[in-house]
Amino acid sequence: MGLPLFSVGEDPGPSFLQYLDAQGVTRSLPMGVDSPHATTVVAVRAAEGVVLVGDRQATGAYIASRDVRKIEAADRFTAIAISGSAAMGMEFIRMAQLSFEHYEKMTDAVLSLEGKANYLSPLIQRNNLTTPFLVLPLLAGYDVNRRRGRVFEYDGAGGCYERSDFVTIGSGTPFAESALRLGFRDDMTIDETVELAALAVYEAGDNDPATGGPDFVRNIFPMIVTVTDAGFEELSHDETAERFRAIHERRTASGGRPGGALR
Amino acid sequence: MSMPFYVSPEQLTKDRAEFAQKGIARGRSMVATTYDKGVLLVAENPSASLNKISEIYDRIAFAGVGKYNEFDRLREAGIRWADGTGYTYSREDVDARALANYYAQYLGSMFAEGPKPLEIEILIAQLGNELRPTKLYHLAYEGTITDEERFAVLGGDADTIKQRFVDADQGTSDLAGALHHAVSALSGPDRVIPAADLEVAILEDRGARRTFTRVSDADVAELLTH
Numbered sequence: 001m002g003l004p005l006f007s008v009g010e011d012p013g014p015s016f017l018q019y020l021d022a023q024g025v026t027r028s029l030p031m032g033v034d035s036p037h038a039t040t041v042v043a044v045r046a047a048e049g050v051v052l053v054g055d056r057q058a059t060g061a062y063i064a065s066r067d068v069r070k071i072e073a074a075d076r077f078t079a080i081a082i083s084g085s086a087a088m089g090m091e092f093i094r095m096a097q098l099s100f101e102h103y104e105k106m107t108d109a110v111l112s113l114e115g116k117a118n119y120l121s122p123l124i125q126r127n128n129l130t131t132p133f134l135v136l137p138l139l140a141g142y143d144v145n146r147r148r149g150r151v152f153e154y155d156g157a158g159g160c161y162e163r164s165d166f167v168t169i170g171s172g173t174p175f176a177e178s179a180l181r182l183g184f185r186d187d188m189t190i191d192e193t194v195e196l197a198a199l200a201v202y203e204a205g206d207n208d209p210a211t212g213g214p215d216f217v218r219n220i221f222p223m224i225v226t227v228t229d230a231g232f233e234e235l236s237h238d239e240t241a242e243r244f245r246a247i248h249e250r251r252t253a254s255g256g257r258p259g260g261a262l263r
Numbered sequence: 264m265s266m267p268f269y270v271s272p273e274q275l276t277k278d279r280a281e282f283a284q285k286g287i288a289r290g291r292s293m294v295a296t297t298y299d300k301g302v303l304l305v306a307e308n309p310s311a312s313l314n315k316i317s318e319i320y321d322r323i324a325f326a327g328v329g330k331y332n333e334f335d336r337l338r339e340a341g342i343r344w345a346d347g348t349g350y351t352y353s354r355e356d357v358d359a360r361a362l363a364n365y366y367a368q369y370l371g372s373m374f375a376e377g378p379k380p381l382e383i384e385i386l387i388a389q390l391g392n393e394l395r396p397t398k399l400y401h402l403a404y405e406g407t408i409t410d411e412e413r414f415a416v417l418g419g420d421a422d423t424i425k426q427r428f429v430d431a432d433q434g435t436s437d438l439a440g441a442l443h444h445a446v447s448a449l450s451g452p453d454r455v456i457p458a459a460d461l462e463v464a465i466l467e468d469r470g471a472r473r474t475f476t477r478v479s480d481a482d483v484a485e486l487l488t489h
Binding site: 019 | 317318340342344347
């Protein structure tokens, strides 16, 4: 590729996607290929930001992988998580990360959180309406202009909706969402929110065969991420293991019954 | 029927070079130098929003002097090239030398065949790692490319500034020392450039993937008082 120079009228501006289109970089896809998928990721608003917890399993006809990362930093204050086709989801994360950075370098300004959320809409629309590899992401982050955490969800056609409490994506959604509905309160601390979000993913892993719960045999645990005014931070492996071990021990003590209370 | 005047290639090249040099000399100069932890870029720029220095990629910075619209277009092309290459292959495959060569070809073709030569000079700075060395690629208006290890000066006043830089050079120092040195070479003995008229950026490893950072006016003033 030579130097990508454009005439004034054809210049794609700071959008990386439009630049790729101008270059003719489009991808044609074979139809009907079965690719690994399924997930549970939750993003929950807290007083000081947002908390995301996501399982680590990729499922095809069998378990395809046990240590997939479905939550990534799109930039310092933004997390993006994926459900659906793993191949498209990974590509989707890459495209989002690159697009936000590209915009920042081209214009010397950072996109607003809402700007980032809206940018993903046509990306989802294009993918889901033209390929069989559906992707449903979520976007959550700390809005530095408004000084609070915000979470956004999408429908299959790319519609973008902000939620005031939490967002869940993936096949384990019914179980995770039930737990969140019962447990969510306004202005929870980060610590309380991590506790609730981890429990939600635990429930999903317990009930949904395509969601991986804590794996004590292989020492693999769902990932836990916080995004606050300090930016995107992933909890350490030990800390994550400790959280899930605590839930697991309570559940073992009760003989597998949730017991009515949130635990 | 009128006949076009014959102009010898020597004369044509000389005229075009003179034209480009005059255009570049109208703007302010800039200095890039290595320091103990990275690369420092300092430009004299009274505008706080029209940047001469910019981030291209994780370890690559861009600086331009001369006509703003001309080098800014090349800056954008550089970012697109880098992001496109990193997306197609891998982030570690984005090499400043390749980009500098593309710029050289473009500047060269515009100088020889364009309606007018570009009135700009460009610097591509690369912060080294285990894969690649730290390099400053200096591109002149006619496409000449030179790679410097230690420092580079761009602009109409380059020779004088270069001489001042060499005369006071005490080898690699820390950031404050390098900034002092670069600014006094830019300003000369008879004037003081206020911090607000300096555009300063660095490429430095601080554990993150991206190494480019702008240094604020306040931090520049602070560093210069050391």
